[in-house]
Amino acid sequence: MSVHVLVTLTVCLSVTRLQNTHGESIAFGKLAKQRSNYPGYPATRALNDIYSNSGSLTSSTNPSWWEVDLRGYFNVSNITLTAASNGWGVHMRNAYVEVMDKDVSLCSDTQVEWCGNVSSTVAKKEKFIFTCNATFPIRFIRVTRRSTGNVLLNIGHIDVQGVGATKRYRSYYTPTVRRTVTKPSLTTSAITAGECGIFCHRNHSCIDFSYSKTAPTESNCLLTYEVVPQNSVAKNDWTMYTMDNCL
Template identity: 60%
Template sequence: MYVSALAFVVFYLGISKLHDAQGETISNGKDAKQSSTFGYYVANHALNIGYSHLGAITNPGNPCWWEVDLRGYFTISNITLTAVTDTANYLEKAFVEVMDKYVSLCSDVQVVWCGEVPNTVAAREKFTFTCNVTFPVRFVRVTRRSASSVRLKIGHVDVQGEGTMKPYRSYYKPSKNKKVSNPLLTTSAITAGDCGIVCHQHHSCIDFSYSATAPTDENYLLTDKALSSHHVNDNSWTTYTMYCM
């Protein structure tokens, strides 16, 4: 039977066994944000090696932070921060944490502290941290605190690890009249609930679209890309976005 849009759609699979990390870069092309942005030094600069001499810079704040959403669940082997070519002191005493959920939305976030940059930083200096994490990670955050208002400036962030299954319940928020633009997978499903189960089983899946009236082999669209859905003039389509995971 057809599943109508609810405030949240919840699906569950058990915790999967973690794998040994293989050291593959998993942060390239992902979504970054920061506590504020100075000029055009946006958060995503820190994920593009071509911008590493400029970096991502926040406005003064306390604390100030930078975060990447890995858009999937991973075991983490190490995280490397690279200072920019100038004003490298804007990275001093910044610390790195990893989380399983979005800290601003979820009340039961697991957090592990991975390490801290020393109080003296040279231009282009690299700092590599290993994280003793027993849960799959989705978010990596770099935070800088001080007795006064400070900036955070990061040249480049490289996160290495490998994918694993989602370990918890997945909550999806529905948006009517929206459809995934560039699906990773196009197939058939009987209900929106069936779509959610498949999305949960793919560690890289973040959103999916479902239609009860589209051709049966094209009524379920799964994506691993951020901001990949668009509005359509067809109220049979609903896009479900991962909310608190």
């Protein structure tokens, strides 16, 4: 059974090599994946500047792609791709950036906006800043590299600047019974699971939430803002709700 929550959202961003920042960084700590993983260089490395020397790296496929799920809906002001400082920027050449409202690998009605592409030459630590003109709220950002044959895709670092947006539509959460988050970012009170879900939507950084009918009323709604390993645990009388990708 899914929880239906009614809310409200708006919009996003061309490509230049000039510095431009609006809003806050909204990708760090979110869910990242790539088509394939070169051992030791998973997609999440591209979200943390501490790994910018080498970043993330796919194995050799065609196309090769990298994607982050912002786990919320945002107006995105700019997306900055930074080439790795170790010279792997050669594996970012001609890659292009797109933004989407849904997971294109799961949903048949995904809206996609092309934002621009990296040049055919890339220097160490070079930054490419993309802006888009999407007329829909953004949840997913994908970087793709295609060629006539198999290619690697390397991203030294990616930063996404934006603000939470509001949009009228229904959100669906998949419940997992007898499970709750271990490290909630916010603890509050809710009369129903639906109300807890509304709190999650109003806090645009919220990823998922947990609700309990029997927990103390001042702490029966737990909101999660950051994806961390093993951020849920089995617990009776609790239900954890995870936002569906196809809304």
